[in-house]
Amino acid sequence: xxxxxxxxxxxxxxxxxxxxxxxxxxxxxxxxxxxxxxxxxxxxxxxxxxxxxxxxxxxxxxxxxxxxxxxxxxxxxxxxxxxxxxxxxxxxxxxxxxxxxxxxxxxxxxxxxxxxxxxxxxxxxxxxxxxxxxxxxxxxxxxxxxxxxxxxxxxxxxxxxxxxxxxxxxxxxxxxxxxxxxxxxxxxxxxxxxxxxxxxxxxxxxxxxxxxxxxxxxxxxxxxxxxxxxxxxxxxxxxxxxxxxxxxxxxxxxxxxxxxxxxxxxxxxxxxxxxxxxxxxxxxxxxxxxxxxxxxxx
Numbered sequence: 001x002x003x004x005x006x007x008x009x010x011x012x013x014x015x016x017x018x019x020x021x022x023x024x025x026x027x028x029x030x031x032x033x034x035x036x037x038x039x040x041x042x043x044x045x046x047x048x049x050x051x052x053x054x055x056x057x058x059x060x061x062x063x064x065x066x067x068x069x070x071x072x073x074x075x076x077x078x079x080x081x082x083x084x085x086x087x088x089x090x091x092x093x094x095x096x097x098x099x100x101x102x103x104x105x106x107x108x109x110x111x112x113x114x115x116x117x118x119x120x121x122x123x124x125x126x127x128x129x130x131x132x133x134x135x136x137x138x139x140x141x142x143x144x145x146x147x148x149x150x151x152x153x154x155x156x157x158x159x160x161x162x163x164x165x166x167x168x169x170x171x172x173x174x175x176x177x178x179x180x181x182x183x184x185x186x187x188x189x190x191x192x193x194x195x196x197x198x199x200x201x202x203x204x205x206x207x208x209x210x211x212x213x214x215x216x217x218x219x220x221x222x223x224x225x226x227x228x229x230x231x232x233x234x235x236x237x238x239x240x241x242x243x244x245x246x247x248x249x250x251x252x253x254x255x256x257x258x259x260x261x262x263x264x265x266x267x268x269x270x271x272x273x274x275x276x277x278x279x280x281x282x283x284x285x286x287x288x289x290x291x292x293x294x295x296x297x298x
Contacts, residue, residue: 064212065173066254067103067232073277074295075258077107078285084295089256089277091176091234094163098171105214105234105256106167110160110177110202111195112142121145125156127189137185144182147198148190157201164206174212176234177202181218192221196228203229215251219243222250232256239268239278248272265296 071088080096090098091105098104113121127135127144135144147153160177167175180199183190195218206213212231215222222233232254238244239259247255257278259265265280272278282294 064207064210064231065103066212067105067174067214067256067277069253069277070275071103071277072297073256073279075256075279075281075285076287079287081287091256094167098173103174104172105174105176106164106170106172106211107176107178108160108163108167109142109179111147111179111182111198112137112140112144115141118143121159122155125152127186129187129189135186135189137179137182142179144186144190147194150197153194153198153201157198157205160202161205164202164209164211168209168211172211174214174231175202175206176214176216178216180216180221196221196224199230200228214256215247219246222246225250234258236260237264239266239271240264242267244268244272244276248276265298269298 067089072084072086073089074083074087074091076083076090076092076096078093080092080099083090083099083102087102089103089105091107092098093107098106113126118126121143125146127146127148129135136142137144145156147156164175177199180195183192183195199213199215203213207229213229214232214234215225215228215230216234217236219235219238221228225231231251233247233251234256235243235247236258237260238247238255238257240261240263244255244257253275255272255276257268257272257276259268259278259280260283262280265278268276268278278297280294280296282292284290284292286292288295
């Protein structure tokens with residue numbers, strides 16, 4: 001399972017694609033008052049992780065609970081363990097169980113196939129170059145998923161949606177679909193349009209299951225949240241790369257931040273320590289007792 005994603009700007013042509021998208025979308029969502037712009041008002045106080053809200057008579061089926069603002073956060077996608085004191089939000093892999101009484105985010109690798117799951121994907125849903133070779137994210141050994149056409153996006157989404165269903169059934173409050181930025185590693189085979197079209201499908205399904213959905217990295221697409229239906233952001237190293245302000249503006253401070261260096265933590269805290277949920281973790285996102293384990297908030 002991948003432990004760390006560094007957001008990045010796409011290759012040549014990305015700016016033109018984004019300009020086109022932004023023209024369609026406009027200036028983005030209005031002021032955030034603790035409610036997803038795609039859902040009716042709900043409390044920002046996290047419910048017990050073992051239950052999902054039951055719609056009241058006449059309520060929409062897509063009511064979701066949003067993560068609390070500026071709250072203690074822990075990133076546990078490398079392995080679950082008892083959250084430290086003061087933590088109110090925790091992110092864990094979809095194979096794990098939610099932490100009782102906290103706001104729980106469920107990690108799913110939505111845009112790439114993890115090495116141990118690659119053979120489970122139909123061959124035609126793995127992105128291939130002109131020579132038929134599968135395009136791989138070399139940093140993590142993950143095959144990119146082919147989301148170039150509406151038909152393929154629908155088929156990939158059907159599989160990812162089953163994972164989302166599993167998150168909902170376990171009692172998670174939100175999902176964190178990783179590798180939204182896979183198009184930047186696709187050798188120009190995928191586009192930002194492909195990515196936004198696909199994540200919009202996931203947003204609709206997550207909301208139908210009463211789950212909020214976070215934008216993972218990809219700061220260059222943060223302004224498109226009104227189109228994509230994304231509710232909050234999960235930002236890796238936004239302090240290190242001076243991107244926290246982009247996420248804070250787009251998601252009205254509803255952002256959880258993971259930094260992997262002391263310098264990144266200092267920068268994130270300096271500019272946004274009183275506004276965003278920030279944690280410093282080790283690159284492998286290891287568990288306590290590991291020689292690599294690091295978790296700090298200051």
